[in-house]
Amino acid sequence: MSEYGLFMIFFAAAFFNNFVLIQFLGICPFLGVSKRVESSLGMGMAVLFVMTLASLITWMLHEFLLFPLGLDYLRTITFILVIASLVQFVELFVQKASPTLYKALGIFLPLITTNCAVMGLAIMNVTEGLNIIQTLVHALGAAAGFTLVLVMLAGLREHLEIHDVPKPLAGVPVALLAAGILALAFSGFVL
């Protein structure tokens, strides 16, 4: 991926290699917080915030600490600790700096620790050998793609609620079918 242009990296992460629908990263929040368009937008913003910061910090840790010292095998432990503490820090910071934003993001912030899209992004940045600008663009693209499909699915599910869905399909199964059709559309970018 490191030989792609910046636009291509953004476009790949957001659309034809969409983090959620094609690479299956971040399915839990994708199904969990896609009942309302409003809350899915909040989740998207929180993820954008954490993804950008986490990517930059983990990239620098890898470049200046783990790789030069030959400590690559500690990558998983370091990255998950960085993400977990970052989420805590962001939560505290947002709470102090902007109570309105904190209220809007609410319970979504702590959930991001176990969002595999953030961890997956951090690992991909270093295994694909991206430089720091590419890492930043990759993070923005991933967050844009995540928010886009989250809001799309939330819109579909809001409509599905007023329709008569067969009982066994109601809830998660029909959301998965809708996600499958969305994924079909996103696969169209490659074909």
Add this chain to the structure above:
Amino acid sequence: MFGKELIRGIYTENPVFRLLFGLCPALAVTTAADTGLGMGLATTTVLLGSNLVVSLLKNVIPPAVRIPSFIVIIATFVTLVGMTMEAFFYPMFEALGIFIPLIVVNCLILGRAEAFASKNTLGRSLVDAIVMGIGFTISLGLLGAVREILGSGSILGFQLVPGTVDMALVFALPPGAFISLGLMLAALNYIAIRRKEA
């Protein structure tokens, strides 16, 4: 006793189909039955290790820092499993790719550490890890088998349908993962509803 627990892991509290835990690997690596089973076994190993250590240390870890402690324990076992697979099962390691380090964020493992191992004895925690791991492995194997049969007409690499027949390739591609899991969940709900009415 163990039989009852086994039914809990496979059916009543099945991690994938009932609790909807660990859906990312469940959808991503089940393009065929063998990768699904491999992922299931790797996750089971990590679950066994983390339940073992968490249950042993449950009285030592201060409650305030328990989640970070659990994460470090889990990450240690994920690294061990990853290194072992890279050394001895390289093709499987390649096939599972980024989803091996991502076992660390599988909510099933943190969930079992928090909800079960930190409150129960060593023996019960190990049994819980084994039955939950078996449930997870069977679910992934089943989903992988369905997608492999529908997508390429084979099972564990053994061709069932003559190669000249065109299979529904979409089931081996990302959209097929969502659709197969959605239909399987609907089928389980249908059975549950029928049973309640009867």
